[in-house]
Amino acid sequence: MQKQVRLNSRLHSMDALRAITMFLGVVLHAAMSYQLHPRSGWPQDSHSANIVYDFVYQWIHSFRMPLFFLIAGFFTRFLYLKIGHASFLKHRIKRILIPFLVGLVLIVPITAFPFHFYNYFISNEESFKTSISLAVQASVRWNGVIHLWFLYYLIIFYSIFLGIKWLLEKTKFKALNNNFTFLPTTINIIVLSVLLFVIQFLFLDVKVEPWTGIKIKWSLILYYGLFYFVGYAMQRNINSLQVCNFVYKYYLIIGTCLSIVNFYLIYTNTYDIAFFGFFNITVLKAFTAIQTNLLLFGMLGFFMTAFEKEQKLLRYFSDASYWVYLIHLPIVVGLQVLFLEVNYFDHFKFGIILLLTTIITLVTYHAFVRYSIIGIYLHGERQKEVLIQSIKF
Numbered sequence: 001m002q003k004q005v006r007l008n009s010r011l012h013s014m015d016a017l018r019a020i021t022m023f024l025g026v027v028l029h030a031a032m033s034y035q036l037h038p039r040s041g042w043p044q045d046s047h048s049a050n051i052v053y054d055f056v057y058q059w060i061h062s063f064r065m066p067l068f069f070l071i072a073g074f075f076t077r078f079l080y081l082k083i084g085h086a087s088f089l090k091h092r093i094k095r096i097l098i099p100f101l102v103g104l105v106l107i108v109p110i111t112a113f114p115f116h117f118y119n120y121f122i123s124n125e126e127s128f129k130t131s132i133s134l135a136v137q138a139s140v141r142w143n144g145v146i147h148l149w150f151l152y153y154l155i156i157f158y159s160i161f162l163g164i165k166w167l168l169e170k171t172k173f174k175a176l177n178n179n180f181t182f183l184p185t186t187i188n189i190i191v192l193s194v195l196l197f198v199i200q201f202l203f204l205d206v207k208v209e210p211w212t213g214i215k216i217k218w219s220l221i222l223y224y225g226l227f228y229f230v231g232y233a234m235q236r237n238i239n240s241l242q243v244c245n246f247v248y249k250y251y252l253i254i255g256t257c258l259s260i261v262n263f264y265l266i267y268t269n270t271y272d273i274a275f276f277g278f279f280n281i282t283v284l285k286a287f288t289a290i291q292t293n294l295l296l297f298g299m300l301g302f303f304m305t306a307f308e309k310e311q312k313l314l315r316y317f318s319d320a321s322y323w324v325y326l327i328h329l330p331i332v333v334g335l336q337v338l339f340l341e342v343n344y345f346d347h348f349k350f351g352i353i354l355l356l357t358t359i360i361t362l363v364t365y366h367a368f369v370r371y372s373i374i375g376i377y378l379h380g381e382r383q384k385e386v387l388i389q390s391i392k393f
Contacts, residue, residue, distance in 0.1 A: 012308065012309060012311070012314075013241075013306075014071060014303075015314075015318045016311075016314050016318060017067070018075075018321070019318035019321035020321075021071065022068075023324065023325075025325055025328070026354065026357060026358070027354060028057055028064065029333070030350055034048045034050060035049065035054045037054055037267065041115065042333075043114070043122070043333060047346045048347065048350070053350065054263070054267060055259070058207070058262070059256065059295075061207060062207075063296045065150065066224065066296050067227070067299060068150065069224045069225075070296065070300075072154060072231060073157075073227065073232035074231035074232065074235045075235075076157075078235050080165075085162070085165070088162075092158050094377055095377065095378065095379075096154055098377055099151065099377060100145075100148055100151040104145065107326060107327065108143055108148065109143070110139070111146050111147065111329045111330040112138065112143040114330060116135035117132065119135075145212050145214065150210075153221070153224060156221065157224075157225060160225075161232075180233050180236070181234070182234050182240060183237060183243050184240060184297045192226075192230065193289045195226060196226065196292060197285055197286050197289040199219070199222050200223075200285045201285065202218075202222065241300070242304060244298065244300055244304070245304055248298045248300070249302075251295070251297055252299070255294030256295070258288075259295070262287050319370065320362055320369075320370070322379060323361065323364075323375075324358075324361040331357045331361065332357050335353045335357065336349075336353060
């Protein structure tokens with residue numbers, strides 16, 4: 001079994017990276033109302049629309065969730081080796097399954113409300129009172145899992161992992177348990193990009209959009225499962241985390257340049273996929289696969305370099321990030337709908353919404369979550385003395 005001593009010094013970077021992937025979801029959702037080509041059903045603010053937000057969305061979306069699932073796979077093996085099979089199962093039930101089930105009952109209806117209100121009040125031009133009533137009725141019906149889809153697929157991946165682990169332990173293939181590792185070298189990133197390129201043909205669109213329904217999408221299982229497996233395999237070799245440290249700048253630059261090329265090719269044709277033809281779609285999917293991996297491993301290398309040592313403020317933000325992501329969407333969309341007819345700060349709405357959402361989620365986290373039973377389920381027990389000591393002169 002591999003020693004965990006060296007790994008422990010690097011977990012601060014991984015914790016910070018996991019928190020940033022959560023917060024980038026807030027940034028992404030805050031930008032969506034102001035795209036020139038927003039997603040259908042999302043509140044659209046034409047007064048503040050700018051092509052910049054389309055690029056911000058595409059750039060973040062290309063690597064954020066693949067990176068999140070890679071980190072999840074990494075911590076899966078780390079945690080499993082640390083606490084064992086039974087404790088791992090209990091831990092994941094407590095931190096993932098229970099928040100998911102509670103979220104379906106409490107968070108999803110609240111999240112669905114501003115979407116339904118926008119549909120009735122703005123799109124269908126119902127009266128304010130009627131729109132409120134209809135939105136409430138629609139919100140308490142089944143609305144899918146909305147932004148909790150990532151928890152749903154984490155539960156699926158954990159179930160697959162535990163099933164395979166049990167099967168390998170019970171059969172003659174036990175040796176396969178620890179044979180495969182993944183180092184993010186250039187050649188391995190190319191191979192990973194080829195696999196990703198092939199998987200992308202399971203999707204009609206160039207972008208891989210989340211599925212918020214309860215029916216399992218096997219294309220998403222393959223797509224995000226690939227990154228989950230890579231993260232799991234990387235944890236087997238401590239040095240895998242350091243491979244990108246000296247080249248991450250080049251990965252980020254090249255990945256961003258590919259993002260610009262993809263963005264130009266797509267949006268100069270008004271995002272009409274049928275217009276491109278098979279050849280151009282193939283080129284776009286190839287560029288997208290390479291872009292995704294370069295940005296992913298570029299971000300990994302950056303965080304491993306910049307956040308190697310523990311920082312109290314960043315650790316606090318890492319603790320809060322789970323709660324921030326769980327409750328941010330109704331706040332973001334609610335503010336977007338509220339500001340639709342406010343034209344005094346058209347060019348600042350995105351920033352204001354992002355700032356207000358961050359303040360509201362962090363304040364509620366500190367006041368109601370961090371030291372409560374909710375915090376115990378989301379990240380474990382925290383002592384108030386720890387925070388107080390960290391700010392002493």
